Amino acid sequence: MEDDNLQQHSTALLTAWEDGTLSYHDAIVQFNALRGEAQTRGQTEDEAFLESRLGVIEGYRGNYVGSIAHFERARDLYLRANNRRQVATCTLNIGETYRLKGNFARARQYFRIGLDAAVELGDRELQVLARTNESQMMLSQGNAAQAEANLRECYALCEEPFPVPPGVPPEVVVRNQLDQRADIAHALATLYLDSGDIEQAWYFAQEGLKLATLLQTDLRIGFAYRALGEVVTVLEHPPEPPLSSDPDHYFSESIARFKAVNAEGETARTLFAQGRSLRRRGRQTQAARKLHQAMIMFSRLGMVDDAAKAAEEQLKLL
Numbered sequence: 001m002e003d004d005n006l007q008q009h010s011t012a013l014l015t016a017w018e019d020g021t022l023s024y025h026d027a028i029v030q031f032n033a034l035r036g037e038a039q040t041r042g043q044t045e046d047e048a049f050l051e052s053r054l055g056v057i058e059g060y061r062g063n064y065v066g067s068i069a070h071f072e073r074a075r076d077l078y079l080r081a082n083n084r085r086q087v088a089t090c091t092l093n094i095g096e097t098y099r100l101k102g103n104f105a106r107a108r109q110y111f112r113i114g115l116d117a118a119v120e121l122g123d124r125e126l127q128v129l130a131r132t133n134e135s136q137m138m139l140s141q142g143n144a145a146q147a148e149a150n151l152r153e154c155y156a157l158c159e160e161p162f163p164v165p166p167g168v169p170p171e172v173v174v175r176n177q178l179d180q181r182a183d184i185a186h187a188l189a190t191l192y193l194d195s196g197d198i199e200q201a202w203y204f205a206q207e208g209l210k211l212a213t214l215l216q217t218d219l220r221i222g223f224a225y226r227a228l229g230e231v232v233t234v235l236e237h238p239p240e241p242p243l244s245s246d247p248d249h250y251f252s253e254s255i256a257r258f259k260a261v262n263a264e265g266e267t268a269r270t271l272f273a274q275g276r277s278l279r280r281r282g283r284q285t286q287a288a289r290k291l292h293q294a295m296i297m298f299s300r301l302g303m304v305d306d307a308a309k310a311a312e313e314q315l316k317l318l
């Protein structure tokens with residue numbers, strides 16, 4: 001970054017949006033104002049940073065086309081500034097957005113390019129990010145064995161402090177590492193749930209909640225509650241207090257957290273998860289309603305893979 005004050009302001013804005021104290025609309029207005037300021041001053045890296053933050057916000061909102069456009073502009077600006085690390089980061093973000101959209105072929109291309117760049121840079125944080133994202137794509141495609149091996153290794157790598165790259169504040173690296181651990185814990189909870197290893201699924205669902213509580217962001221807490229709702233659905237014995245034994249409690253909390261930051265794509269995924277849970281509990285009418293809501297949102301947001309899974313789940317109700 002070329003302007004430390006602008007970096008601090010931008011980071012504070014993103015944190016305020018993530019923890020729900022700043023609305024989506026206000027965040028966009030303020031980021032656009034800062035971006036205009038950076039453009040006027042000719043601060044290329046500042047402008048790129050702001051474009052990437054806008055990409056993050058639009059991605060969680062479910063505006064994947066807009067998110068990709070922001071990340072591509074950020075990557076081009078970082079290329080102009082010869083910031084190879086940030087070029088690689090933007091490349092991985094583009095890949096992750098394609099993954100969320102369900103375009104796995106495009107996602108894989110960007111993950112490979114990003115991982116190669118991270119290896120060339122010797123950047124452990126980016127290597128973990130690239131491998132985690134690719135592993136989650138493998139999980140979506142049913143390649144659980146390879147995904148598990150990669151995710152367990154990445155989780156172990158996150159237990160050792162990441163080196164601090166030049167020009168990056170140490171506290172940012174620490175927070176990013178905590179966020180990556182939470183992301184991997186959520187992925188592992190999902191993986192073990194799908195494979196029927198409920199004990200491991202429960203362990204990582206609880207780990208995800210602990211890490212999300214440390215981060216104190218609506219997004220991470222939303223992911224953690226969704227995983228808990230899914231696992232509690234299939235637990236043989238109810239969890240001990242203070243944890244609730246009602247899956248719908250966790251799904252409701254997850255949806256509330258995601259709605260607080262306009263994360264429409266993740267709201268839809270929680271509705272889908274709740275629909276599956278309700279079906280397993282024999283509440284067919286309510287399940288059909290939740291799955292229908294999820295299907296409408298997936299279709300509107302262009303989430304092809306998720307829409308197909310929702311349609312398949314609806315067929316089980318017939």
